[in-house]
Amino acid sequence: MQLLVDAGNTRVKWALWDGERIVQQAALAHADLGGLAAQWAALAPTAVFAANVAGPAVRAAIEAALPLPVQWQSAQAVAGGVRNHYRHLAEQGADRWLAVLGARHLYQGDIIIANAGTALTVEALTADGDYLGGLIVPGYRLMLGSLARHTANLDRPAGAVCAFPQGTEDALASGAIDALCGAILRLHGRLAAHTGRVPLLLLSGGDAPLLQAHLPQPLRMVDNLVIYGLASVANGL
Structure with a gap:
């Protein structure tokens, strides 16, 4: 069994992979990482594949919780049938x-791959395996938190998402959702124009349910795409 670890900005998600499917998975907040060693001790993985965008302290906590060396992943020029056209690979987050x-x-x-977490990332991948690049946008809570911190009168709970907001709380919620969905739809339109085909929209991340109802079909929801990417690496694809 192989342990796959996705260290994000707010949580560390992990899964046990048997080469064909996810056998077990869980997540811990950064504040609870002291419990990782106890959780992982009973798993006895034969290898560990991981990605980290949370910084050196989280990386060190993961390494300390494991008896095996961690195979940390970074962006590659070619892997898994995908050619990466990112200009500077070292700048691209492994996630x-x-x-x-x-x-x-x-x-x-x-x-179109939209991963809605602390930040929203939106990526364009063609049927031929060309990863063309993508977008990084502040996530839903980052947007609202920024408005709360940097304006005089917007430190309040968000309201409901609606077509024509007629109150400040609803304007906050609707504005944030429209901005996030707008970024996704603009890249979706660009990829469609580039290929002449309608792309599948793949939505993942903790805030994916917030966006799902406001995006068009065809749409698929997938829990934790990064784990499946690690599985591809673990399988040597």
């Missing part, structure tokens, strides 16, 4: 690259 590999692991065809 973004692995989400693209995870999308290709699960689906063929043209795909």
